[in-house]
Amino acid sequence: MKPEALLHPTPAGLFCPIGRFHVDPVRPVERALITHGHSDHARAGHGHVLATRQTLDIMRIRYGEDFCGSEQAAGFGEPLDVDGVKVSFHPAGHVLGSAQIAIEKDELRIVVSGDYKRGVDPTCAPFVPVACDVFITEATFGLPVFHHPDPKEEVAKLLTSLKQFPERSHLIGAYALGKAQRVIRLIRDCGYSDPIFIHGALARLCDYYTSQGIELGDIRPATLEKKDPNAFKGAVVVGPPSAFQDRWARRFNEPLIAFASGWMMVRQRAKQGGVELPLVISDHCDWPELLATINEIGPSEVWVTHGREEALVRWCELKGIPARPLHLVGYEDEGD
């Protein structure tokens, strides 16, 4: 069987005609397999959703009780059958609950990695390489310029800045699902035990992470009754980056804007965004990790879903690995 007969791109997303299901569809479909809870991958309104327990919980938190018609939870490594197609979920190391999905029929196995990373992250299960014929990879940071440093060194920069500028509120932009919790946890692991203040958009997801056994320490809402410029003096505040350009940010004392993202690797990006303290912390693979993963798995073919496809495809060509871009639309890197 040709791989395209088992799985191929359609305007709604990757589709398996034999099992009659989509993976991470960008529009409502009858049957959806979801890799993880970021809003560009997990959308509301599908008939039936198959995902990990945690991804289902996160979708419920974000979209409400009726986010889909019916749901089924998949355990990591548990073999499932969907209309004669073998399906299994494996940890992707991206955010809590994130999974790669292996799809198999007649000795042909395709792995959809979804978004994934290889670096250490105590807030989710680490990536497990799964042998396969076709490996479908993302390429969010698929350019040789992307080399993510050790995230603890990045947090050390934050702690240094807090000592240098003890009067300024340090506002850390981090996306609500995954990055925010990972950053808070990293700050804790680097020995910071003062209260960390969070924007309201983060509250329910932080609570959920805590309920799943991920310790985030003393977290408090960044709200106050009256405008008091000294209330958050020298405090660490975590919120979605969009909020920092909003009036919400005015409650803080001489805010120092930090942003936790893989994009912060490029100085001009940071400068354009008005970021004073870039923290290069990513939930995606950097260039060496993408290459190492492909080398380790050794697929006979690589498909590239979204990001900077052309460079990764070029690298595969130079290595003699057949590769092609899938040109999927609708994935916007919410997670970084």
Place this chain on the structure above:
Amino acid sequence: MKAFATLLDRLVLTPSRNGKLKLLADYFRDTPDPDRGYGLAALAGGLDLKSVKPAMLRDLVLERMDPVLFQYSYDYVGDLAETIALVWDGGEKDDTTDAEQPRLGEVVTLMNSLGRTEVRSAVRDLLNHLDPSSRFAFLKLVTGSLRIGVSARLAKQALADMSAHPGPDGSDNKRDVTEIETLWHGLAPPYEALFAWLEGKADKPVLATPAIFHSVMLANPVEPGDTDKLDPTDYAAEWKWDGIRVQMSSYGGTRKLYSRSGDDISGAFPDIVEAINFEGVIDGELLVGGTMRSNSPTRTFSDLQQRLNRKTVSAKMTEDYPAFVRSYDLLFDGDADIRARTFLERRERLGEVIEQAPHDRFDLSALVPFSSWEELDRLRIAPPDPVIEGVMIKRKDSPYQAGRMKGPWFKWKRDPYNIDAVMLYAQRGHGKRSSYYSDFTFGVWTETPDGDQLVPVGKAYFGFTDAELEVLDKFVRDNTVERFGPVRAVRAQPDFGFVLEVAFEGIARSTRHKSGVAMRFPRIARLRQDKQPRDADRLSTLMAMVEAKAA
């Protein structure tokens, strides 16, 4: 190298002056000699380092990576040094530890010891041993394109800040920045003696080099009511010329021209430096055009700008824009320090020196006779030359004291220009102001084939109070019609929009701006919510201001 690289990374993204000072002072305090001295030299523009051509760097990176992948990377990043710094490790993880990275002092010493044929392999080897951030700093240093918004003056202020340390008597021992400026040009990297003195570990360095810079004396603006308490007979007046303040310093054949902040600008003004035939230190105004004695006009600040911020200058440039110095004061006559003498005494000796100096390059700033403040005020408002921007008032018995003391010297400037303009675009500010729309592009009416249209004439981001900023920001948020990245276009129609009263110091023709005019120091003087955009000024009014100035 690591400490310097980290400093650069922070400075590039820190907009506030105080933030920069803090980062610099901490770097100078925490980094050992000689690294901090070389870092200081790099920031203040005095680091002598063998340079490397971008073409060689490109060759080096293409030895190790596919040209197509490099091109994708360069297209994405847009800066050669940064691209190379980031892609150098290719598919490998960076495994350098901070301890094994070469230090800035080692890098400088190594680079300057290399022969021509050794540069290539030494640069390759260094890039291998540096982490991405240090690589970026190194590449910026050797390609000579360190642009990070730190002036020599700011670096010296940071040195003054870092010198503060509590003494046994409770004093903070902080050195004054003017002392550092006076020493500056007599010292060379890595400035170990300077740091030892700043930290209280050694005496003040004794200078061997002549022709150093001496901190200048500055004037305070005349505030309403100031002149009431002063007796006009105690004061002398001079015209205030619209050039830049400079100091000429000449000893034993070494001749230098310094800016007001002590930057050595001799290289850009060989016409002046070569004409210096006196010994001593003279304070004056750098201008373009002809001296009083050559009987040709003094030219405008925009002509002078053609000569500023250049490292070298072409013969054509010195011919088209001849520079000269209009002298104000004499600090040293030969090697005699006469700063403690009175203004009138110093001026008399200055007159003698200038009399003997080349007539086409130097003249003496004339005194403006006046008998009452009212009379001087009238002269100030209608000066005899368009390049005059007001009057200086100096106590006849004032000694020359560095810094800005209130009392001995005043500047009384011509009133600023004012126009009513309409807000067209707004951009978010930085730092403290990052949640406010605080940078405003404003325009005036002009006639076009399609009827009257607003054309942008300038941009202002200060002049308003915090309360006024709240009003401006709210208007922007409520009346945005289009967004371009961080910029918003706002509603601006004859009967709806925001009128701003803009004050500015000067106006000139400009080919760079669509409107054809450029303002100096525009700021928002008042919010004119009482006016409608249709009442705002027209471009022809601004053009008339330009003409009036040229006439």
